[in-house]
Amino acid sequence: MTQLPQFSRELLHPRYWLTWFGIALLYLVVLLPYPLLYRLGCGLGRLAMRIMKRRAFIARRNLELCFPAMPAAERDAMVKRNFESVGMGLIETGMAWFWPDWRIRKWFATSGDEHIKQAKRENKGVLLIGLHFLTLELGARIFGMLNPGIGVYRPNDNKLLDWLQTxxxxxxxxxxxxxxxxxxxxxxxxxxxxxxxxxxxxxxxxSSVFAPFFAVQQAATTKGSYLLIRSAKPAVIPFVPRRLPHGKGYEMIVLPEVTNFPLEDEVATATRMNQVLEEAILMAPEQYMWLHRRFKTRPQGEPKLY
Incomplete structure (x- = not known):
């Protein structure tokens, strides 16, 4: 378990100077008023869509696979909004890491905290289903301000970024x-x-079994949910950190506990978990991380989807 990291002189090595420059720039940018940050983040996202053509293709392809009935014009508009959210995700990372608590509270409204309190009264651990929304850094910060917990992460290969994100x-x-x-x-x-x-x-x-996810009938889905729920019997509680339109701020919605998880096998658990994920994603679909190659792992013998 990772504790609060200690700064090391190694992080001042010239190999990290460019990273330091980026960190300093992000720190200075997020000092700006939030309405200006909103316009800046959306603009960065639209620029990124022109530059990151491969990622734009992946986002469009994921939407095509998950929502085959969606009209092409609606899908293209969703990709544009999604990239605006990508730009905001960068800005929101700086907000999550550098803003003081009072400034974050000014722009966030929360609901559903009673579900966490109920789990505590029942002396249960909480498996907080966070999802890869592009607001995840800011959502994790505000949730932790109310209910400090333990984050699950992949250590960054860049030691400076790993230190900073931790x-x-x-x-x-x-x-x-x-x-x-x-x-x-x-x-x-x-x-x-x-x-x-x-x-x-x-x-x-x-690490996966295959289970339905939206319209994709065979989506590689982690086995971890089955192992965690079966072994620890926690309260499974999803939450959605959602950015409001037109720079109006954010809302963090804690959803009710998902009860009666099927535990007869890994596929049954994965199938139910994917249903939970779908419901949460549909609360803010344009803010979900569609740029990830969600369906890169295929059952043996099936063609690649990208």
């Missing part, structure tokens, strides 16, 4: 766990902690 995420949370540390997650849940958990990406063939 420091930023632990501003309002207890600690961090490597996403491969299932034993650590189970132990924390049994100790009635809150685990921020995102079971919505494709984590490869060794």
């Amino acid at each position: 420091w930023g995420r632990m501003r309002s949370n207890k600690s961090m766990l490597d996403r491969k540390d299932l034993k650590g997650m189970i132990r924390a849940l049994k100790n009635t902690d809150i685990i921020w958990y995102a079971p919505d990406h494709d984590y490869g063939p060794q």
Whole structure:
């Protein structure tokens, strides 16, 4: 389990100077008023869509696979809004890491915290279903300000960015766990902690079973949900950090506990979890991380989808 990181002189090495420049620039940018940050983030996203053509293709393809009945014009508009959200995601990362608590509270409204309180009264750990919304850094910060928990993450290969993201995420949370540390997650849940958990990406063939996800009948879905829920019996509670339109701020919606998870096998659990994910994604579909190759792992013998 990762504790608050200590700064090392190694992080001042010239190999990190360009990263330091980017960090300093992001810090200065997020000092601007939020309405200006909103316009800037959306503009950056539209620029990114022109430059990141491969990622734009992946986002469009994911929407085509998940929503085959969606008209092409609507899909193109969704991709544009999604890239605006990508630009805002960069700005929101700086907000999550560098803004003081009072400034974050000014722009956030929350609902559903009673579901977390109920789980605590029942002395349950909470498997907090976070999803890869592009607002995830800011959502994790505000959730931790109300209910500090333990984040699950993939350590960054860049030591400076790894130090910074760990420091930023632990501003309002207890600690961090490597996403491969299932034993650590189970132990924390049994100790009635809150685990921020995102079971919505494709984590490869060794860690997955195939289950329906939107219109894709065979989507690689993590086995981890089955292991965690069966072993620790936590309250499974999704939450959605949603950006409001026109720069009006954010709302964090904690949804009711998902009860009666089927645990007869990994596929049954994965299928139910994907249904939970779908319901959450549809609350803010343009803000979801469609740029990820969600369906890169295919059943043996099936063609690639990208």
